[in-house]
Amino acid sequence: MSRPQPSAALPAQPGTAALAWSIARAHLSRRRTQNLLTIGGIAVGVMALIAALSLTNGFTRALVDATLRATPHLSLNSFSPGGRDPELEKAIEADPRVAAFTPFLADKGLLTRPAGLGNRAGVDFATLFGVTPAAAQVLQLPPGQNELLATLGPGEILLGSALARSIGGFTGDEVRLLNSTQRRGSFTVKGVFTTGNYLIDSAYAFTSLATLQKLQDTTNITGYQLRLTDPNLAPDVGADLTRPRAYSPLPWQSVYGTLLDQLALQKKVIGFVVFLIVIVAAFGIANVLTLAVFEKTQEIAILRAIGATRGLITRIFLLEGLVLGLGGLLLGNLLGLGISAYFTVRPFQIPGDLYFITSLPVEVRWTDLLGVNAVGLITTLLAALIPARRAASIEPARIIR
Numbered sequence: 411m412s413r414p415q416p417s418a419a420l421p422a423q424p425g426t427a428a429l430a431w432s433i434a435r436a437h438l439s440r441r442r443t444q445n446l447l448t449i450g451g452i453a454v455g456v457m458a459l460i461a462a463l464s465l466t467n468g469f470t471r472a473l474v475d476a477t478l479r480a481t482p483h484l485s486l487n488s489f490s491p492g493g494r495d496p497e498l499e500k501a502i503e504a505d506p507r508v509a510a511f512t513p514f515l516a517d518k519g520l521l522t523r524p525a526g527l528g529n530r531a532g533v534d535f536a537t538l539f540g541v542t543p544a545a546a547q548v549l550q551l552p553p554g555q556n557e558l559l560a561t562l563g564p565g566e567i568l569l570g571s572a573l574a575r576s577i578g579g580f581t582g583d584e585v586r587l588l589n590s591t592q593r594r595g596s597f598t599v600k601g602v603f604t605t606g607n608y609l610i611d612s613a614y615a616f617t618s619l620a621t622l623q624k625l626q627d628t629t630n631i632t633g634y635q636l637r638l639t640d641p642n643l644a645p646d647v648g649a650d651l652t653r654p655r656a657y658s659p660l661p662w663q664s665v666y667g668t669l670l671d672q673l674a675l676q677k678k679v680i681g682f683v684v685f686l687i688v689i690v691a692a693f694g695i696a697n698v699l700t701l702a703v704f705e706k707t708q709e710i711a712i713l714r715a716i717g718a719t720r721g722l723i724t725r726i727f728l729l730e731g732l733v734l735g736l737g738g739l740l741l742g743n744l745l746g747l748g749i750s751a752y753f754t755v756r757p758f759q760i761p762g763d764l765y766f767i768t769s770l771p772v773e774v775r776w777t778d779l780l781g782v783n784a785v786g787l788i789t790t791l792l793a794a795l796i797p798a799r800r801a802a803s804i805e806p807a808r809i810i811r
Contacts, residue, residue: 426722427725429722430722430725430726430729431729433713433726434726434727434729434730434733437702437706437726437730438730438733438734441698441701441702444698444701445698445734447694448691448694448695448697448698448734448738449734449737449738449741450738450741451690451691451694451738452688452691452692452694452695452734452735452737452738452739452741452742452786452790453737453738453739453741453742453745454687454691454742454745455684455685455687455688455689455690455691455738455742455786456688456738456739456741456742456743456745456746456782456783456786457742457745457746457749458684458687458746459681459684459685459687459688459742459746459782459786460742460743460746460747460749460750460774460778460779460782461746461749461750461753462680462681462684463677463680463681463775463778463782464746464750464753464772464773464774464775464778465753465758465770465772466673466676466677466680466681467677467772467773467774467775467778468753468770468771468772468773469673469770469771470673470677470773471771471773472606472769472770472771473607473669473673474666474670475606476605476606476607476610477605477607477610477662477666477669478550478641478662479549479550479551479552479605479606479607479610480549480551480570480603480605480607480610480614481549481610481662481665481666482548482549482635482636482637482662483636483637483638483641483644483661483662484635484636484638484644484647484648484659484660484661484662485514485633485634485635485636485659485660486498486633486634486636486648486651486652486657486658486659486660487632487633487657487658487660488631488632488633488656488657488658489656489657489658490656491628491630492630492631493629493630493631494513494631495655497655498634498651498655498657499511499634501651502634502636502651505647505650505651506639507638507639507640507643507647508636508637508638508639508647509547509637509638509639510544510547510548510636510637511544511548511634511635511636511637512541512542512544512545512547512548512634512635513541513542513619513631513633513634514539514540514541514545514619514631514632514633514634514635515539515540515619515622515623515626515628515630515631515632516537516538516539516540516632517537517538517539517540517589517590517622517625517626518535518536518537518538518589518590519535519536519538519587519588519589519590520533520534520535520536520587520588521533521534521535521536521538521573521577521579521585521586521587521615522577522585522586522587522588523577523578523579523583523584523585523586524584524586530578532576532577532578532579533577534573534576534577534612535613536569536573536587536613536614536615537613537614537615538567538587538589538615538616538617538622539614539615539616539617539622540616540617540618540619540620540621540622540623541559541562541616541617541618541619541635542618542619543559543560543561543562545559545560545616545635546559546560547637548635548636548637549637550637551603551605552603552604555568555601555602555603555604558600558601558603559603559616562600562616562617562618562621563600563618564618564620564621565596565597565598565621566597566598566599566600566617566618566621567585567597567598567599567600567615567616567617568599568600568601568602568603568615568616568617569585569599569601569602569603569615570602570603570604570605570610570611570612570613570614570615571602571603571604571611572608572611572612573611573612573613573614573615574599574602576612579599580599580602581599581600581601581602582598582599583598583599584596584597584598584599585597585598585599587625589625589626591626593625593626593627595621595625597617597621603616619631633657641662644659644661644662644663645659645661645663645664647659648660648661685785688785688786688789689789691738692735692789692790692792692793693793695731695734695735695790695793695794696793696794696796696797698734699727699730699731699794699797699798700796700797700800702727702730702797703727703797703800703801703804706801707804710723710801710804711804711805714804714805720802720803721802723798723801723802723804724798724799724801724802725798726798726801727794727797727798727801728791728794728795728798730794731790731791731793731794731795731798732790732791732794734790734794735786735787735789735790735791735794736787738786738790739783739786739787739790742786743779743783747774750772750774753770753771753772754771754772757769757770757771757772758770
């Protein structure tokens with residue numbers, strides 16, 4: 411009489427999945443404290459990762475926005491000195507991707523404020539832009555400051571707030587400029603502007619195009635500054651407009667390319683460092699399941715003896731790891747989004763003279779959430795796979811004997 415095959419007791423049918431889930435649920439219910447601690451560890455890691463990425467996104471967006479308030483999306487610089495180009499201006503006006511433009515003349519020089527009663531003389535280097543009233547549409551200064559830019563008169567200058575503090579020159583004061591061609595001029599401060607980017611606020615100043623042309627004794631311009639409907643289109647628009655003309659396109663991405671690369675690298679480094687917390691938490695799952703394998707060795711051997719396959723045993727422990735991982739991910743997402751919401755209502759304040767912006771907003775991206783959850787789930791399943799394979803390799807005859 412032949413002996414029945416063990417595999418006949420538990421055939422690989424749909425009921426096997428229900429059996430695996432039933433056994434996994436029973437195992438989880440007996441180690442509630444350890445399971446809760448494991449879920450909490452994963453949740454903390456996911457929470458920290460989501461919050462760190464959201465704060466990094468917010469920092470990047472705030473810095474870029476602050477930079478673009480006083481920086482055109484695209485500059486078209488002439489290869490040789492010349493006046494305004496009617497043909498190019500028509501092409502710019504006809505391009506639907508261009509929202510506004512202005513001719514400009516750029517210069518660098520030493521800006522000083524004469525000493526007065528009780529005040530020392532102030533001096534600092536500055537980049538001076540001569541612009542037309544259309545610059546108020548090209549740049550995005552705060553409302554009151556944009557009106558000052560649009561109404562700059564002869565001999566008037568608009569200073570960056572940090573530059574104004576550096577030289578001690580404020581509304582109504584007289585400041586003097588020694589420009590790059592050793593010409594001297596005198597200006598009346600019409601007001602100050604603030605972008606939130608310290609590098610711009612400490613170095614930029616604006617005057618009317620006619621005033622700067624008069625100082626340089628020229629009718630030439632440096633080129634044109636453009637604001638686009640989409641800043642990301644700057645390289646393409648610049649290439650299209652300058653292809654048949656003697657102009658060099660300078661999109662904002664090229665001007666601040668190093669900064670953007672540093673911000674991208676910063677996000678990767680922060681994400682990797684914080685992700686190590688998730689990996690440490692995943693070892694908690696491996697630890698819990700390894701202890702469960704040791705405790706349930708005889709039970710696993712009996713299951714194998716009555717026909718449970720290696721696949722069924724592996725599935726049981728993978729289900730346990732999946733439950734712990736999903737629980738940690740769900741709780742971590744809720745906590746991470748909660749922290750992000752808190753910092754959205756009450757932004758984290760930082761010193762503007764050190765980090766360029768005065769507050770740190772939050773930007774939650776769905777791509778980051780999907781990436782965090784996918785990586786977290788894969789990590790927890792890999793952590794659960796080691797004890798699951800160990801459990802599946804138990805030989806029932808050796809344990810029962």
